[in-house]
Amino acid sequence: MTYNELVKQIKVKKSFLCVGLDSDITKLPKHLIELKRPVFEFNKAIIDATAPYTVAYKPNLAFYESRGIEGWKDLEDTVSYLKKNYPDVFLIADAKRGDIGNTSKMYAEAFFKHLSFDAVTVAPYMGSDSVQPFLEFESKFVILLALTSNKSAAEFQYFSNKENQSLFLEVIQKANEWANEENMMFVVGATKASMLVKVREAAPKNFLLVPGVGAQGGSLQEVAKYGMTADCGLLVNASRSIIFAGSDEQFAISAAAEAKIMQLEMSELLTSKGIFE
Amino acid sequence: MTYNELVKQIKVKKSFLCVGLDSDITKLPKHLIELKRPVFEFNKAIIDATAPYTVAYKPNLAFYESRGIEGWKDLEDTVSYLKKNYPDVFLIADAKRGDIGNTSKMYAEAFFKHLSFDAVTVAPYMGSDSVQPFLEFESKFVILLALTSNKSAAEFQYFSNKENQSLFLEVIQKANEWANEENMMFVVGATKASMLVKVREAAPKNFLLVPGVGAQGGSLQEVAKYGMTADCGLLVNASRSIIFAGSDEQFAISAAAEAKIMQLEMSELLTSKGIFE
Numbered sequence: 001m002t003y004n005e006l007v008k009q010i011k012v013k014k015s016f017l018c019v020g021l022d023s024d025i026t027k028l029p030k031h032l033i034e035l036k037r038p039v040f041e042f043n044k045a046i047i048d049a050t051a052p053y054t055v056a057y058k059p060n061l062a063f064y065e066s067r068g069i070e071g072w073k074d075l076e077d078t079v080s081y082l083k084k085n086y087p088d089v090f091l092i093a094d095a096k097r098g099d100i101g102n103t104s105k106m107y108a109e110a111f112f113k114h115l116s117f118d119a120v121t122v123a124p125y126m127g128s129d130s131v132q133p134f135l136e137f138e139s140k141f142v143i144l145l146a147l148t149s150n151k152s153a154a155e156f157q158y159f160s161n162k163e164n165q166s167l168f169l170e171v172i173q174k175a176n177e178w179a180n181e182e183n184m185m186f187v188v189g190a191t192k193a194s195m196l197v198k199v200r201e202a203a204p205k206n207f208l209l210v211p212g213v214g215a216q217g218g219s220l221q222e223v224a225k226y227g228m229t230a231d232c233g234l235l236v237n238a239s240r241s242i243i244f245a246g247s248d249e250q251f252a253i254s255a256a257a258e259a260k261i262m263q264l265e266m267s268e269l270l271t272s273k274g275i276f277e
Numbered sequence: 278m279t280y281n282e283l284v285k286q287i288k289v290k291k292s293f294l295c296v297g298l299d300s301d302i303t304k305l306p307k308h309l310i311e312l313k314r315p316v317f318e319f320n321k322a323i324i325d326a327t328a329p330y331t332v333a334y335k336p337n338l339a340f341y342e343s344r345g346i347e348g349w350k351d352l353e354d355t356v357s358y359l360k361k362n363y364p365d366v367f368l369i370a371d372a373k374r375g376d377i378g379n380t381s382k383m384y385a386e387a388f389f390k391h392l393s394f395d396a397v398t399v400a401p402y403m404g405s406d407s408v409q410p411f412l413e414f415e416s417k418f419v420i421l422l423a424l425t426s427n428k429s430a431a432e433f434q435y436f437s438n439k440e441n442q443s444l445f446l447e448v449i450q451k452a453n454e455w456a457n458e459e460n461m462m463f464v465v466g467a468t469k470a471s472m473l474v475k476v477r478e479a480a481p482k483n484f485l486l487v488p489g490v491g492a493q494g495g496s497l498q499e500v501a502k503y504g505m506t507a508d509c510g511l512l513v514n515a516s517r518s519i520i521f522a523g524s525d526e527q528f529a530i531s532a533a534a535e536a537k538i539m540q541l542e543m544s545e546l547l548t549s550k551g552i553f554e
Binding site for chain 2: 022024060062063065066067068069072073076096097098099100101102103104106107109110114115123124125126127128129130145148149150151152153154155156157159160161162167170171174
């Protein structure tokens with residue numbers, strides 16, 4: 001999917017919501033566990049219920065890999081289900097990969113060709129040649145970790161040089177030398193919304209993938225205030241607060257309700273910025 | 278495997294060689310391709326041929342994941358084969374993971390419980406709470422990326438603060454506040470051997486996993502000169518230079534010959550340091 005196609009979807013759906021498919025098998029509604037493939041059935045129900053409010057889905061690969069071959073099958077089938085039934089949604093592999101060139105190339109092929117994701121999250125520590133192989137695919141995005149939403153993010157991401165430049169800003173600036181908004185996004189946690197001002201100075205046009213709204217306590221209003229561009233430029237992710245909103249047989253309806261609440265707030269924010277068709 | 282058990286294996290085998298199972302299916306000897314499971318057959322032959330000279334094996338997960346379910350099956354069966362036939366070798370999942378706490382926990386379970394690896398490579402960018410879940414397993418190791426062997430490593434790893442401290446040293450110092458040599462190792466590329474002096478100041482006792490000898494051009498003598506401790510403290514990895522040493526029906530013999538050459542050099546280095554039983 002291209003940058004323009006993503007912006008169009010945001011305008012059509014009046015939403016910049018990304019639903020994180022952190023489908024932890026130990027947290028599924030009890031009645032699903034008896035089924036043959038509980039995670040895949042859960043994902044299908046969550047997707048069908050939330051798709052009207054959602055522009056992107058983000059399976060977190062840890063929750064699939066940790067279950068070995070069964071988990072990989074659930075991941076592959078979830079991606080196929082999305083591609084077949086919701087071809088206009090943006091698909092993010094939350095993988096946080098990053099390795100030497102020949103290895104990153106294998107990962108890029110795994111996520112972009114084998115699994116046909118639109119984007120993959122990448123860790124910046126190893127520098128440009130660990131990112132480059134992902135940039136060689138047309139209409140695909142790298143989403144580079146910049147400022148993450150976890151507590152210990154500050155330990156290295158705020159590490160600063162003589163000019164008082166933090167590592168996370170160095171990462172953003174360097175990355176925009178290798179790429180641009182057509183193939184590069186950044187992860188910036190909602191829990192650090194005030195930092196979005198600095199991020200936007202370094203990355204005025206790139207989309208930001210913003211985790212941390214919901215279960216982790218970030219505010220959607222703050223994120224939009226400091227982070228929204230003329231093209232929206234935001235994908236706000238919520239995982240647990242949506243997919244585990246309910247735990248009984250009505251779990252999908254509960255998830256849809258949570259997604260809808262977020263989408264309504266997003267619709268207002270987009271409208272007030274004049275971002276609609 | 279514990280620190281002491283690893284040191285013992287190094288003394289018994291007179292080797293600190295780690296063989297990287299970067300088993301790229303496109304590079305296998307032609308005659309294997311016709312078999313039902315070429316990568317698994319290749320790995321078994323490489324392992325049987327090199328095990329006398331090797332204390333550790335390191336499958337690079339990218340080369341398995343990129344092949345989806347088939348690849349995961351090859352990885353699982355390779356690990357099982359190693360555990361069953363060579364229970365004394367140290368098994369490293371070269372995964373370079375690192376995510377928020379609940380996700381890292383899933384990865385830790387995937388690699389340490391589901392697959393029974395002894396160690397996993399982890400990227401430091403997200404800080405201590407992305408590493409902590411891996412440290413909670415007895416007799417298992419985190420191998421944290423510090424100074425990698427790729428060309429662009431310098432872009433962020435040499436990023437320096439006011440006191441002229443580089444990020445990679447900050448990573449090592451911080452990590453040794455969360456952990457010690459019993460559960461923490463560091464990746465330090467052989468291509469930066471002179472930097473090992475600084476690494477050893479910050480990490481006098483931790484094992485270092487050293488890639489970059491062989492195909493990437495680093496020198497074993499230099500690595501030992503600057504990096505060896507009284508307990509050896511080194512695992513030197515070679516991947517392509519060993520596993521793809523030959524491409525005909527004798528490929529395993531060629532791999533064994535390359536491994537043996539390295540082991541002989543290692544044996545001399547260990548002996549000259551008085552590290553033997």
